[in-house]
Amino acid sequence: AGVRGGDTVGIRLPRGRAAITALLATWRAGAAYLPLDPDHPRPRLEFMIADTGVRVVVADPAAEGAEWLAEGVAVVAPVVVGGPAARDLVCDPAWQAGPGDPAYVIHTSGSTGTPKGVVVPHRALAARIAWMRADYGITAADEVLQFASLSFDTHAEEVFPALTAGATLTVAGPGATLPDHLAAGAGDGLTVLDLPTPYWHQLADDLDAVDWPSGLRLLILGADQVQPTAVAAWRARFGDTVRLVNSYGPTETTIIATTAELGRADAVHRPPIGGPVGSTTLTVCDAAGRLMPYGAAGELLVGGAGVTLGYGGRPGATARAFVPDPYGPPGARRYRTGDLVRWRADGQLEFLGRIDDQVKVRGFRVEPGEVEAALLALEGVGGAAVIVREQALVAYVVAAAGSAPDAARELSPAGLRAALAARLPAHLVPNSVVVLDALPLTPNGKLDRRALPAPDRRPDLGGGYVAPRTDAEELVAEVWAEVLGLDRVGAADDFFDLGGHSLLATRVVARIRAATDLTVPLRTLFVHRTAEAFALAVEDLLLAEIEALTDEDAGRLLAAESAPRRNGTTTA
Known part of the structure; x- marks a missing residue:
C-alpha cells in the first residue's frame, strides 16, 4: 500500500488475532501504528487520522461504518495469516525503524477540547517490555489474556511481553466480558491477567461469580486508586496464591512508571502506587520545581527511559508537559504528570489527587474541558460545566445568551447526550445532563462547583413511565x-x-x-x-x-x- 519508514498506519479492527497481526505487520514495514476504535464516532476518528497524518488504514471494508474511510485514506483489508494470499506477499522493507522512531501513537483527552496524540518511541516500549518480562516473570509457560482495547496503552503490556517471551497470548473476543470469556472455558489455562482497577472492583463484589483460572498466578491492576475493601475480599478468596500488583503510569511515560506489591496490610490501609520501574526516576516537586521532603505533597515528575517523544504536532503542549531533567543525561526530559503525591515512610508513593481539573472516570482519563468544549459547540448551549459524581460524568448546561426566557426548557438532556455521542467516545459522554437557568458562581465570579445540584436519581426522560409487560x-x-x-x-x-x-x-x-x-x-x-x-x-x-x-x-x-x-x- 506504499507504506514507508516513518509513516503512521491506522488500525481499525476489533479485538482479535487480525488486530495483533496488523500491529506486527506495521512494524515490519518500518511504520508506527495508530489504534482506531471501531466503536468511536466518525468525527473522532477523522480528527485522529488527520492529526496523525495517516494515509493508510487497516480495516475490514465490509465492517459497519467503514465506508467513509476510503474518502481520504487507502484501506488495506486484513489477510488471513497462513492463507494463500498471505503466502504471496513479500515483506522486504528498505527501511527499518530505529530505537528513537515512533512505535505507536495513542490519543488522550485534551483540556483544550481536542485529543492529543502521544508518540511512543521503540526505545521506551522496549525498556518497558524488558522490565515487565523480568519483574512479572513472563516465560514461555505462561498464558496471558489480551483484554484491553487497542485504544489504551494497556494492550502493549498484555501483547508484547507475552510474544517476546514465547508465551501464549489468548485474545478475548470483541465485546466479551471477562466472566463471559472464562465461563466459555477458553481461559482456564490463563496464568496472567491485566485488568482496569474499576473493572476489578466490580468483580470483587462477588468473586465467586467468576470462574477464575485455576493456574492464575499474577493479576496486574491499573488506571485508578485501589480500594482496601477489594484487596481484603481478594485475599480472603485467594490468600497469597495469586500475586497482586498495583501499577501506575500516564500514557506519556509508556504504560507504567511505578508498581506496588499489594499485601495484607493494603486490605486495611490506602494502597500505594509504589516505586519506580526499571530506570525510571521519580521526583516530587512544588510549583517552582523544587524537591519536596518526605511526607509532603507535591507534583510527580517522571523521567528515565519510558518518557515518550511528546504530543505529535503540538510543540507548545510538549514543551509545557515535558521539561528538562536536571538529574538525567544531556537533553533528558521529565514528564509533569499533574498528579499530587507524597513519599510514605516506607519509600513508596501515595496518590493524593490532581493539581488541575483532569479526572479519572471508571479508569478513563478525562479532561472536563474537552467535554465542555463539545457541549458549547452545540446549538443553543451558552454555558457548560462538567464534573464527576459517584464515578460518573455529570454535565450542566445553560441556554445561549439572547435566547428566550424559557430557552433552557428547549435543551433536552437526552438530545444533548445523543449529540455528544455522535462526536465523542462513549466514556466522554456524560451519564447525566442537568439544564440550569444559570451556572452558580463564587463571589470572585468563578464557577462554584460545590453549588452544582445533584442530578435526579430518576431523570425525566419524557414519554412517561411504561410498566414492564412481560x-x-x-x-x-x-x-x-x-x-x-x-x-x-x-x-x-x-x-x-x-x-x-x-x-x-x-x-x-x-x-x-x-x-x-x-x-x-x-x-x-x-x-x-x-x-x-x-x-x-x-x-x-x-x-x-x-x-x-x-x-x-x-x-x-x-x-x-x-x-x-x-x-x-x-x-x-
Whole structure:
C-alpha cells in the first residue's frame, strides 16, 4: 500500500488475532501504528487520522461504518495469516525503524477540547517490555489474556511481553466480558491477567461469580486508586496464591512508571502506587520545581527511559508537559504528570489527587474541558460545566445568551447526550445532563462547583413511565433498578439515560447470567438500550439456546429442573 519508514498506519479492527497481526505487520514495514476504535464516532476518528497524518488504514471494508474511510485514506483489508494470499506477499522493507522512531501513537483527552496524540518511541516500549518480562516473570509457560482495547496503552503490556517471551497470548473476543470469556472455558489455562482497577472492583463484589483460572498466578491492576475493601475480599478468596500488583503510569511515560506489591496490610490501609520501574526516576516537586521532603505533597515528575517523544504536532503542549531533567543525561526530559503525591515512610508513593481539573472516570482519563468544549459547540448551549459524581460524568448546561426566557426548557438532556455521542467516545459522554437557568458562581465570579445540584436519581426522560409487560421485561427492570439504585425502571427507559455506564453494564450481564444461566454479550446492552429492547434480545438468546438443545440435553435439564442453583434460585 506504499507504506514507508516513518509513516503512521491506522488500525481499525476489533479485538482479535487480525488486530495483533496488523500491529506486527506495521512494524515490519518500518511504520508506527495508530489504534482506531471501531466503536468511536466518525468525527473522532477523522480528527485522529488527520492529526496523525495517516494515509493508510487497516480495516475490514465490509465492517459497519467503514465506508467513509476510503474518502481520504487507502484501506488495506486484513489477510488471513497462513492463507494463500498471505503466502504471496513479500515483506522486504528498505527501511527499518530505529530505537528513537515512533512505535505507536495513542490519543488522550485534551483540556483544550481536542485529543492529543502521544508518540511512543521503540526505545521506551522496549525498556518497558524488558522490565515487565523480568519483574512479572513472563516465560514461555505462561498464558496471558489480551483484554484491553487497542485504544489504551494497556494492550502493549498484555501483547508484547507475552510474544517476546514465547508465551501464549489468548485474545478475548470483541465485546466479551471477562466472566463471559472464562465461563466459555477458553481461559482456564490463563496464568496472567491485566485488568482496569474499576473493572476489578466490580468483580470483587462477588468473586465467586467468576470462574477464575485455576493456574492464575499474577493479576496486574491499573488506571485508578485501589480500594482496601477489594484487596481484603481478594485475599480472603485467594490468600497469597495469586500475586497482586498495583501499577501506575500516564500514557506519556509508556504504560507504567511505578508498581506496588499489594499485601495484607493494603486490605486495611490506602494502597500505594509504589516505586519506580526499571530506570525510571521519580521526583516530587512544588510549583517552582523544587524537591519536596518526605511526607509532603507535591507534583510527580517522571523521567528515565519510558518518557515518550511528546504530543505529535503540538510543540507548545510538549514543551509545557515535558521539561528538562536536571538529574538525567544531556537533553533528558521529565514528564509533569499533574498528579499530587507524597513519599510514605516506607519509600513508596501515595496518590493524593490532581493539581488541575483532569479526572479519572471508571479508569478513563478525562479532561472536563474537552467535554465542555463539545457541549458549547452545540446549538443553543451558552454555558457548560462538567464534573464527576459517584464515578460518573455529570454535565450542566445553560441556554445561549439572547435566547428566550424559557430557552433552557428547549435543551433536552437526552438530545444533548445523543449529540455528544455522535462526536465523542462513549466514556466522554456524560451519564447525566442537568439544564440550569444559570451556572452558580463564587463571589470572585468563578464557577462554584460545590453549588452544582445533584442530578435526579430518576431523570425525566419524557414519554412517561411504561410498566414492564412481560416476564423478561420485569426481570430486566428489576436488575436495572438494583444496579442503578432506582426505585423503578420502565419498559421504555434507556439504561444509559438512567445513568448507566460500561462498568454497570458489566454488572447487568452478570446478574442476568446468575438469574438465567444465560451468557449475554456485553455489547447487547449497548445496542439494545431500552428495557423493552434488551428484554427481547435476552428472549431471543434464550430461544436460540433452546432450539440448539438435543433430546439428551433437554432430558438433563428436565431432570435438574428443581435443583438449587449457586445463588439460591431454581431453573425456570
